[in-house]
Amino acid sequence: MSLTVQALSPEPVRALPDMGDTPRIDGGPTIALTYGTYDLFHIGHVRLFERIKQRYDRLIVAVSTDEFNAIKGKKAVVPYADRVAMVRACRYVDEVIPENDWGQKESDVLVHGVDAVVMGSDWTGRFDELKSLCDVVYLPRTEGVSSTELKADVVAAVSGRA
Numbered sequence: 001m002s003l004t005v006q007a008l009s010p011e012p013v014r015a016l017p018d019m020g021d022t023p024r025i026d027g028g029p030t031i032a033l034t035y036g037t038y039d040l041f042h043i044g045h046v047r048l049f050e051r052i053k054q055r056y057d058r059l060i061v062a063v064s065t066d067e068f069n070a071i072k073g074k075k076a077v078v079p080y081a082d083r084v085a086m087v088r089a090c091r092y093v094d095e096v097i098p099e100n101d102w103g104q105k106e107s108d109v110l111v112h113g114v115d116a117v118v119m120g121s122d123w124t125g126r127f128d129e130l131k132s133l134c135d136v137v138y139l140p141r142t143e144g145v146s147s148t149e150l151k152a153d154v155v156a157a158v159s160g161r162a
């Protein structure tokens with residue numbers, strides 16, 4: 001009877017679903033990735049980052065460029081460079097990358113060794129195609145605040161309707 005040693009194929013390293021505090025098999029920091037425009041940076045954005053960092057060791061934030069927002073049919077009040085600076089200044093954020101198109105997510109996950117893509121609940125289901133590569137987590141939005149509402153409040157205030 002000959003004993004042959006068969007090389008085991010290395011399993012992809014990633015954390016268990018939504019239990020971000022579970023250490024990675026390679027012992028490295030667990031990594032989360034999230035996407036957004038972050039226009040008129042507000043408490044809803046901060047609370048999302050805070051909750052992600054309660055679950056994962058590192059947070060990478062992909063900020064939509066002005067060109068990509070045009071593709072999304074959105075126009076941010078705050079220019080891209082300033083939105084990046086404000087997101088980067090948030091203590092929960094470890095790295096900022098640009099979001100240039102809808103199709104970059106799979107390569108972002110692979111290039112950055114992401115354990116989980118985390119989005120607010122208004123995106124529920126829309127990132128599920130990534131589940132073959134990493135965990136996909138949707139967290140409840142912070143109620144009562146949004147960039148759109150803030151814009152409407154400013155317009156109302158300026159036009160004396162507030």
Ligand code: C2G
Pocket residue numbers: 035036037038039044045048064074099118119120121122123140141142143144145146147
């Ligand atoms: N968010 C939240 N609570 C709010 C407002 C926003 O948790 N009150 C979350 C959203 O759910 C999202 C993130 O903050 O996960 C960023 O929101 P937006 O800046 O509005 O992002 P959006 O323009 O929807 O871009 O490819 C995905 C897109 O880039 C998402």
